[in-house]
Amino acid sequence: MNRGSKQNKEIGNVECGVRNDSTLHTPNSTLQQFQIVHCDPSSQARVGKLRTAHGMIDTPCFMPCGTQGTVKALSSEELEILGAQILLSNAYHLYLRPGRDIFQKVRGLHAFMNWKGAILTDSGGFQIFSLAPLRKVADEGLSFRSHIDGLKQFVTPESIIEFQTMLGSDIMMVLDECIAYPSERKKAQEAMVRTHQWAARSKEEFRRITNDERQTTNKEQLLFGITQGGIYPDLRKESCDALMEIGFDGYAVGGLSVGEPKELLWGNAALCAERLPSDKPRYLMGVGTPQDILEGISLGIDLFDCVLPTRNGRNGQVFTSYGILNLKNACYAKEAHPIEEGCDCLACKRYSRAYLHHLLDAKEILGVRLTTLHNISFYLRLMKEARTAIAEKRFDAYKTQITQRVRRQR
C-alpha cells in the first residue's frame, strides 16, 4: 500500500536533482508529456511543463472557468492577451446545451469557442451530484433531470468519455461520484468504490475510442482520474492507490473544498499530493482563493480551477495584492486611480475605480467585463510569480509575503 508514496520520492528526487533550466529550451517534440523543471527546496512546490495538442502549459497553473464554453464576460481574444494557456469547461453543461450534434458538426469545442489554447473538460460528476434530489445513482450510471428543461437524462462513464472525445478537449476527466460534506464514512466509501469502478470503465472506453482514429477530434487527449474518499485519510489513500493501479495521465483530488474545515481540506490534499505519482500532473479541483492556491502549490499541486475570480468579479469584488475590494462600495465612487497600480490589465491601465464603481452601480455590462478581466489577470499573474519564485528557490518567502499582505489589510 505504500507503493505510491515510495514511487513519488524516487521520481521526485530524480526529476529535481537532474533537470535544470536547459530543459526549458528542449524542442517540444522531444519533451515528455509532463516534465518537472524546478523544485522548491523547502516545500513540495514544483514548476513543470505539460504538453498538449494546444500548446505547452506552465505549471503550477490556474485554469479560468469556461463552464458553458465561454469564460463568463470575456472573449477568447482577451484570454489570449492575458496569457491564459488552458481553460476549464464542463462536459455536463455542454452535453445539455448546445448538445452533441453541434460539436460533431464543428469538430470540437476549440473550434466552437474559437480558443487556440488548451482545454480541460470536467466530466460534470460534481454538477450532476449537486442536482440532488433530481438525480439517481446506480452502478451503470447516473440518471438525472436537466437543470435547463427538466427532461430526464442518463449518462454513463462511457458516454461521458465518448462525449469528451467528441469535444476534443486536451484533458478529459472521468465521471466520479461526489459526496456532500458532511457524509458518513460508509457513504464516502461506497461512492469511492463506485468512482474507482467508473474510473476503470472510463479508461477502458478511452482506450477503445483512441484506438479508432475516426472517432477522435484530438489525437493527443489526456485522461485524468479523480480521487474521492471524503475527509477520511485511509479512504483517500486507498483511492489514490486504486487510481494509480488503473493508470492515468494525471490525477485530480476531487470532493474537497465543499464546505469542510480548512484543516480537513489541507490534511487530505497533502496526503493525496504526497501519495500520487510525482511524474504526473496533480490537480486540486475547485480550489480556491489566492492563499489557498499558494498552499496547494506548496503541497505539490500543479493545476487549479475556481469560479472565484469570475463569480466575484461579477459581484463587483476584485482581487489585489492587498486583499479583496468590493468596488460597489460607495468609498470607491470618487477614486480616480485604478484597481491596483502596476497591474497591466486593461481595466487597470485605462479605467479608474470611480468609473468601475459607476458601471457596477448602473449594472452596465462593461463593469463586470472589467472586474472579471482584472481578476483573471490577477490569478494568472499570481501563478507566474509563484513559478518564478519556485525557480528562484524563494517560494516560501513569496507565499509568506502574499499571505501576510492580504491579512494586514483585512
Place this chain on the structure above:
Amino acid sequence: MNRGSKQNKEIGNVECGVRNDSTLHTPNSTLQQFQIVHCDPSSQARVGKLRTAHGMIDTPCFMPCGTQGTVKALSSEELEILGAQILLSNAYHLYLRPGRDIFQKVRGLHAFMNWKGAILTDSGGFQIFSLAPLRKVADEGLSFRSHIDGLKQFVTPESIIEFQTMLGSDIMMVLDECIAYPSERKKAQEAMVRTHQWAARSKEEFRRITNDERQTTNKEQLLFGITQGGIYPDLRKESCDALMEIGFDGYAVGGLSVGEPKELLWGNAALCAERLPSDKPRYLMGVGTPQDILEGISLGIDLFDCVLPTRNGRNGQVFTSYGILNLKNACYAKEAHPIEEGCDCLACKRYSRAYLHHLLDAKEILGVRLTTLHNISFYLRLMKEARTAIAEKRFDAYKTQITQRVRRQR
C-alpha cells in the same frame, strides 16, 4: 419666414459647387467648423466634416448610444477599433449617476470613460418628459423624481448647460420640452414656445460660461438647438426660424420618431432639413433603422443616433445587408458560418452563428457583447458606404439597393 429656406439654397450651392476633394486634405486648423465636401446630385444628401476638440467627424454619421457613460456591452477600445468617431451620452442620466462631483474631480466625461473620440451629450429633456407623471414643467425649469432613487430633482436650462460644460462633451444639446404623440396643436405650440425660451436661455448661459475659462473643461464645445412643434408643419417651420434667430452651432430635429406614422415623420423631417441652414450640421434625434437613416441622409441630415443596434443586439437581433436575424431562433443553432460573410467585425471574423446562438441561449455575457459589436459595426459601415456613395454620386442607387435587399428577405 422664408429666410431659412432661401439661405439654405444659396449656401448649399456655394458649398457644393466650389468644394472638391482637395479640402479633405486641408490641415484641420484651417478648416471651418463644419465643411461640406460632397453633395448628392439627386437628393439633399451631403458628405461633411465636423471639427471637434476630439477629432474630425465624417458626416453623415451614426452616434452609438452611451447613455450612462458606456455603450452598453462594449469597451472604448472596441469602439475605437470599430472606427466610431463620436458617441452619444446623456446629461440627465449622468447628472443623477454618477453625479456632478466625480466629473469635476476627473475633469470631464472623456477622461471618466476613457474615450478619445468626440461625445455629444443630450440634455435629457426627452428622458425627463418620459417620466410623466413624475415630472412637472414650469417656465423656470423641470422638477421630477429620479428614476433611480425617487428623490426630487429640479433642473433648469442653465443648470443643464452648466453640467454639460463640466462634462466637457464636444456637442451639447439644449434642454427642450418633448411632447408625446399624439398631442393637440395647442399643447405642441406651448411646448415649442417654452423650448424656444429655454433655447435662448441656454445660449446665454453657454456664452456666459465659455467667457470664463476657468469653468470650461473643453474650450471647443459646440451648442446645438432642438426644434420642436410636434407633427404640425407650420409649428415646425416657426421652430426652425426661432432657433436660427438665436443661432446655434448645429440644429437638431427633436420630438419625431415617437410613434407617429412614417409619413408624418418624414414630412416634418424634410421640412426642417430644408429650412435649417445648410452650412450647419443637422441632427435627426433618435432615428432609426438602417432604411430610416438612409432616408434621413437623402433629406440632408448629418447626424443620427438610435438605441436599435445596441438594444436589439442585447435581444439577440443582428443587422445584416439582408435584413434582421434573431440569433435566438433555433434555426441558427447549427449554422457554422458567421452572422454575415464579408463583415470584418470580431464577431463575424471569429465566431459562428451556432456559437452566438448558444451564448444567447445560455444568457452568457459574451453573446450580447458580440451581437452589439456586430450591430455597431454594421451601422458604422452603412454610414461609410453611404458617404462613399454620395462622394461617387450614386447615393440614390445605393439607398435603393439596401432598401430592396432588406425588403426581399422579409
